[in-house]
Amino acid sequence: MNIYLLPRKRGRYMLFSMEFQEPGGAPEEAGQAPGGQKTFWRRLKSGYDVLTEKRRRSEAILTHAAKSARITLHYPGHLSAGEANGIFDELLAAQIKKHKRWLIVNGALLPLSVLFSIVPGPNLLLAYLAWRTLAHYRGKKGGEKALSELEIVLAPQNQLYRLDKLINKRISLNRKGKIRRIGESLGIERLDKLY
DSSP states (O other): OEEEEEEOGGGOEEEEOSTTOOOSOOOOOTTOOSSSHHHHHHHHHHHHHHHHHHHHHHHHHHHHHTTOSEEEEEEETTSOHHHHHHHHHHHHHHHHHHHHHHHHHHHHHHHHHGGGGGSSSOOHHHHHHHHHHHHHHHHHHHHHHHHHTOEEEEEEEHHHHHHHHHHTOSOOTTHHHHHHHHHHHHTOTTGGGGO
16 A cells, blocks of 8 residues: 655645545436426535545545555654654644544444434434444554554655655746646655646
8 A cells, every 4th residue: 555645834744645536526417407406416425525535535545554564654854753753643643543533423423313213203313423433443453453563665766855845945937737746656646736
């Protein structure tokens, strides 16, 4: 599994992997009318997807880490291997802590959502809380496995160092285009969408 330690502003970093990203937007079905209820639900789903993209990406990294035997961590070349490993461990520990907290919250609310079963129709609150509880459990377990059991191969990337310098510049002409080209050289499609 390949994980990239992507730079953010002011010395912060985020984890990213291309191996399980969702494909771009689904093409519209032929014969659908442009207006009406289907358009409303499509827009609602699109808005939800935009709001939860970062969360889904971080959860996917942790759940896929549980299935992997080895992680290759690509990090900016100006960092030492120890610094990169330390940042990776910090980011994973923060994710584990977050999933543990939300696992407790969602697990505590799960029995209360059973009360909504007296309302006719499906109990969407119960289904949502059960789904989120399971997702937080899987994320927590995947992060713990990545911290303790997985072999981590460190691979410095000079392109990530160039990206770090570009992100932290105050003024840069055609920043998005430069980020896109760096992403293409790393094999990361649409890297500019993350910034």
